Amino acid sequence: MIRPRVLVTSTDMMQPGIELLKKTCEVLLCPVPELTREEISAGYPGPVQSREDLLGHLKNSCPIDGIVWSNKVRCDAEMLDLAGPSLKAIVTMSSGFDHMDVDEIRRRGIQVGRSPFALDAAVAEVGVMLALSASRRAHEGRLMIERGQWESRPQWLLGHGLKGATVGIVGLGGIGRGILKRLSNFEVERFLYTGRSRKPADDEFGAKFVLLDDLLRQSDFVFVTCALTNETRQLFDAEAFAKMKRTVVLVNVARGPIVDHSALIQALRHGTIFAAGLDVTDPEPLPASSELLQVPNAVITPHMGSCTVKARADISVLAAQSLLLALSGEPMPYPL
Numbered sequence: 592m593i594r595p596r597v598l599v600t601s602t603d604m605m606q607p608g609i610e611l612l613k614k615t616c617e618v619l620l621c622p623v624p625e626l627t628r629e630e631i632s633a634g635y636p637g638p639v640q641s642r643e644d645l646l647g648h649l650k651n652s653c654p655i656d657g658i659v660w661s662n663k664v665r666c667d668a669e670m671l672d673l674a675g676p677s678l679k680a681i682v683t684m685s686s687g688f689d690h691m692d693v694d695e696i697r698r699r700g701i702q703v704g705r706s707p708f709a710l711d712a713a714v715a716e717v718g719v720m721l722a723l724s725a726s727r728r729a730h731e732g733r734l735m736i737e738r739g740q741w742e743s744r745p746q747w748l749l750g751h752g753l754k755g756a757t758v759g760i761v762g763l764g765g766i767g768r769g770i771l772k773r774l775s776n777f778e779v780e781r782f783l784y785t786g787r788s789r790k791p792a793d794d795e796f797g798a799k800f801v802l803l804d805d806l807l808r809q810s811d812f813v814f815v816t817c818a819l820t821n822e823t824r825q826l827f828d829a830e831a832f833a834k835m836k837r838t839v840v841l842v843n844v845a846r847g848p849i850v851d852h853s854a855l856i857q858a859l860r861h862g863t864i865f866a867a868g869l870d871v872t873d874p875e876p877l878p879a880s881s882e883l884l885q886v887p888n889a890v891i892t893p894h895m896g897s898c899t900v901k902a903r904a905d906i907s908v909l910a911a912q913s914l915l916l917a918l919s920g921e922p923m924p925y926p927l
């Protein structure tokens with residue numbers, strides 16, 4: 592029997608997913624290039640698959656039947672041309688899909704899907720971590736220790752707590768609901784959410800569906816958990832910050848470009864908003880020279896929301912299962 596040829600766009604895919612694919616497919620792994628000595632000394636953030644590397648791998652791997660897209664290099668017409676006409680299915684090993692040219696993939700009759708939900712708990716945990724760290728000024732406190740500025744006086748490093756707060760969630764999907772569920776033990780006064788439609792969570796945690804403007808004006812904590820789309824790109828701009836409370840804490844665990852970073856820096860520096868916790872930035876990787884890293888009331892992590900061993904292993908299995916289904920002529924569980 593001929594085994595379908597499946598390309599995985601980086602060797603970084605976790606073993607459980609690779610093992611599952613190997614049971615019935617021939618698996619080709621695109622190696623992640625090592626950093627050069629110059630790149631290391633220039634402080635380059637880490638080994639990544641460049642677009643050029645991936646184009647080269649695609650060209651040398653034909654014919655291929657399926658692809659697990661396990662990195663954030665953009666999947667577009669140029670990539671698809673090189674993948675060749677035998678390509679039947681692509682699944683991205685992520686919940687977000689803004690790096691996939693879905694229209695172009697579908698136009699070619701190729702099934703395309705994503706891998707949501709397996710990472711929800713892990714990302715929700717990072718959302719809570721960022722909310723707590725930003726609202727309680729953890730980064731600022733650490734900087735003060737390092738600078739020998741530790742002060743023991745009653746009004747030093749005062750922050751804002753979750754108890755009695757209004758928490759607003761923008762985009763109540765699996766991650767938003769995960770945050771809601773976790774924060775329901777923090778004595779939050781009320782939950783608001785906004786998005787394209789009302790959700791059953793309305794009943795489950797007493798969360799109230801409101802318009803974005805109302806959420807911005809009323810919330811003490813705002814969590815961004817929506818997808819990056821044409822409607823949400825730069826949703827948080829100077830105008831949005833001006834509507835928010837001066838004591839608000841903004842947490843973004845979705846995608847960097849949903850927030851206008853220059854406007855955010857201004858809002859943080861001028862006290863238009865109190866603090867921000869960001870697991871995602873624009874651009875990524877965030878350059879070490881970014882002004883955002885100089886802002887004391889911003890807590891920043893490097894898009895690591897889904898970085899737990901279990902979440903990454905589960906995502907790899909889900910992606911492999913989806914691709915195998917598509918290759919056997921079945922629909923994918925989470926099509927795009």
Ligand SMILES: O=C(O)[C@H](O)CO
Pocket residue numbers: 684685686687688710845896897
């Ligand atoms: O979309 C996702 O799966 C997470 O943000 C990790 O990229």
